[in-house]
Amino acid sequence: GAVVSQHPSRVICKSGTSVKIECRSLDFQATTMFWYRQFPKQSLMLMATSNEGSKATYEQGVEKDKFLINHASLTLSTLTVTSAHPEDSSFYICSAWDRGRPGNTIYFGEGSWLTVV
Amino acid sequence: QKEVEQDPGPLSVPEGAIVSLNCTYSNSAFQYFMWYRQYSRKGPELLMYTYSSGNKEDGRFTAQVDKSSKYISLFIRDSQPSDSATYLCAMSANTGNQFYFGTGTSLTVIP
Numbered sequence: 001g002a003v004v005s006q007h008p009s010r011v012i013c014k015s016g017t018s019v020k021i022e023c024r025s026l027d028f029q030a031t032t033m034f035w036y037r038q039f040p041k042q043s044l045m046l047m048a049t050s051n052e053g054s055k056a057t058y059e060q061g062v063e064k065d066k067f068l069i070n071h072a073s074l075t076l077s078t079l080t081v082t083s084a085h086p087e088d089s090s091f092y093i094c095s096a097w098d099r100g101r102p103g104n105t106i107y108f109g110e111g112s113w114l115t116v117v
Numbered sequence: 118q119k120e121v122e123q124d125p126g127p128l129s130v131p132e133g134a135i136v137s138l139n140c141t142y143s144n145s146a147f148q149y150f151m152w153y154r155q156y157s158r159k160g161p162e163l164l165m166y167t168y169s170s171g172n173k174e175d176g177r178f179t180a181q182v183d184k185s186s187k188y189i190s191l192f193i194r195d196s197q198p199s200d201s202a203t204y205l206c207a208m209s210a211n212t213g214n215q216f217y218f219g220t221g222t223s224l225t226v227i228p
Contacts, residue, residue, distance in 0.1 A: 004160075006160065034216070041223075042220075043205075043218065043219075043220040043221050044161075044205070044218055049215075091158070093160045093161070095160075095161075102166075103149060103151075103166040103167075103168060104148075104149035104166075104168075104209050104211070105149070105151055105163055105166045106151075106163075106207075106216055107163060108153070108160040108161045108162070108163075109160050110159060110160045111158070111159060111160040113158070
């Protein structure tokens with residue numbers, strides 16, 4: 001079963017509003033979570049790395065004031081898209097690193113489709 | 118040069134065929150190797166992971182790592198239409214370190 005849950009799976013919001021996406025690790029503590037953006041038929045684009053209790057590290061070209069990431073607990077990270085615009089419409093995916101499992105693996109959430117109208 | 122190279126395909130095979138998916142990489146420090154399957158409009162799902170070199174088998178899937186050639190493969194035996202998806206390879210050097218992904222290979226298994 002899913003070990004990382006992402007919510008909501010789909011959201012439609014109006015231009016100028018903010019929307020929050022949650023990423024939860026269900027049966028493990030995730031000290032590190034990652035946020036990605038994916039356009040249709042394209043590969044994952046890492047947006048930021050989120051470490052519990054500290055500020056997120058953003059990839060070059062990603063606006064940290066627009067994409068607010070909070071990782072306040074070991075099982076929850078949130079991505080808030082502020083003042084959303086239609087060009088922010090995309091598929092957003094989170095993943096979480098489980099240091100307690102064999103191998104060095106990360107697990108993905110189901111993804112969230114954001115449509116800004 | 119990208120850290121990880123993966124042929125995007127698309128790859129189309131008849132049902133029952135053996136599928137070979139491959140990635141090459143440039144960083145000799147990579148030790149952890151993963152394969153993910155992503156269905157359309159869904160998040161990637163971990164299929165298999167391996168550490169260092171060697172083979173690992175899980176049902177119809179076999180993952181191979183050749184560190185000397187910096188080459189990893191995923192084989193799918195007796196491919197099924199339900200295997201139609203995009204397959205992503207991923208790798209990292211140390212635990213909890215950065216993860217590097219291939220661009221994904223789109224696979225279609227034709228009934």
